[in-house]
Amino acid sequence: MIDLTSRGRVAVITLNRQEKRNALNIEMCRLLRDAVRTAVDGGARALVITGAGTSFCSGADLDAVYTADFRDALYAMLHTVVDAPVPVVAAVNGPAIGAGTQLAIAADLRVVAPAALFGIPTAKIGLAVDPWTIRRFALLGGNGTARAVLLACAQLDAEQAGRCGLAERAGSVEDAVGWAEDMAELAPLTVGYSKQVLNALFEPEIDPVADKELLTALEACWTSEDFAEGRRARTEKRPPRFEGR
Numbered sequence: 001m002i003d004l005t006s007r008g009r010v011a012v013i014t015l016n017r018q019e020k021r022n023a024l025n026i027e028m029c030r031l032l033r034d035a036v037r038t039a040v041d042g043g044a045r046a047l048v049i050t051g052a053g054t055s056f057c058s059g060a061d062l063d064a065v066y067t068a069d070f071r072d073a074l075y076a077m078l079h080t081v082v083d084a085p086v087p088v089v090a091a092v093n094g095p096a097i098g099a100g101t102q103l104a105i106a107a108d109l110r111v112v113a114p115a116a117l118f119g120i121p122t123a124k125i126g127l128a129v130d131p132w133t134i135r136r137f138a139l140l141g142g143n144g145t146a147r148a149v150l151l152a153c154a155q156l157d158a159e160q161a162g163r164c165g166l167a168e169r170a171g172s173v174e175d176a177v178g179w180a181e182d183m184a185e186l187a188p189l190t191v192g193y194s195k196q197v198l199n200a201l202f203e204p205e206i207d208p209v210a211d212k213e214l215l216t217a218l219e220a221c222w223t224s225e226d227f228a229e230g231r232r233a234r235t236e237k238r239p240p241r242f243e244g245r
Contacts, residue, residue, distance in 0.1 A: 002031040003052070004039060007177055009184035011039035015051045021058035022051040024099050028061075029073035032103075033080045040084055045184035045191075047084060049107060050091035050173050054115065059098030065127065066231050071222075074099060075130065081106040082199065085192040087183045091176035092116040092158075092167070102129065105136050105166070108195065111176035112158040112167040119155035126230030126242060128221035131206055131214045139202060141166040 003014040013035045015022040024032075032049075039047055051057055064070045081088055081103070090096075090107035095117040104110055104118065120137070122128055129150075138146035141156070145164045148154040161167040169179065183191065208215060221227060226242045233240035 001028050002035050004035045006042075006044070008181065009043070009045040010048060010177055010180045011035075011042070011044035011046075012048045012050065012173075012177060013039065015049075015057055018053040018055075020061060021055040021095070022053070022100075023058045023061040024074065024103075025061040025064040026067075026070050026073045029070075029077040033073075033077040036077075036080050036084055036088075040086060044086060045188050046086050046180035047088045048091050048173070048176050048180050049081070049088065049103065050093055050176070053094075055094040055100075056090070056092045056096040056116065057100030057103055058095055059100050062125075062234060065099075066227075074102070075132075078102055078106045078132075082203075085195070086188070087180065087191060087195065089176045089180050089183075091173040092118075093173055097121065097155075101137070102133050105133070105140055109169075109179070110161070110167040111169045111171045111173075111179065112161055113170075113172055114158050116158040116161065116167070117155055118149070118161055118166065119153065120149050121153045123151070123153055124240075125234070126221070126224065126226040126228075126240060128218055130218055131211065132203070136203065137166075 001017045003016050005012045013032065017023065017028060036047065088107040090104040090110045092104050092110055092112045094115045096104045097119050098121060101118045101120050120129060134146065134150060141164045156166065158170060162170055225245050229242060230240045
């Protein structure tokens with residue numbers, strides 16, 4: 001489900017679950033986390049993450065998303081990507097929806113193919129993403145873009161992603177690998193230091209005490225009747241009827 005290959009000093013990690021359009025489940029999250037660690041421990045100086053087939057990652061596998069174990073596995077994987085001491089490039093070769101968008105923004109840089117598509121449609125199914133995801137998306141794409149995506153479930157195509165700053169370059173997986181190869185030739189201590197400072201300045205850790213209200217609101221979404229209704233509606237193959245409780 002996760003392929004790890006080497007291109008010199010660049011490690012290419014490919015989500016390969018094409019029958020599910022590379023949707024993430026607990027096992028894939030753990031394998032992806034392990035692949036990042038293995039690549040770094042093996043001496044890779046840059047990573048490229050992409051998807052096999054026509055999709056980057058269609059999101060969370062909805063058969064698994066409704067469990068606390070999935071949330072734990074997902075966020076452990078995302079923060080492993082963020083904390084990797086080398087540049088990480090997401091080669092977004094197709095749709096990156098929900099958890100796929102989360103994975104793409106966990107990378108340092110994004111290269112988007114014409115078929116790339118971003119969205120976080122949690123409001124359609126009664127779920128919620130954590131404050132880190134919302135902050136990081138807003139930092140990359142801007143406040144207005146984040147509001148459109150999160151409050152109205154708007155989607156961004158490749159051109160829109162580039163225009164708002166969510167994507168740094170347009171191109172193919174090979175273009176992403178070529179960019180990563182360039183970065184892999186730079187001074188690794190300097191690059192690692194710069195990434196560490198950028199993360200510390202712009203994305204300090206969420207404080208469980210100071211940000212208790214935000215985290216309480218997040219948990220309220222995951223334990224709400226709307227959450228249960230979203231799950232029932234999916235099982236019964238009908239539109240959900242949310243009541244705000």
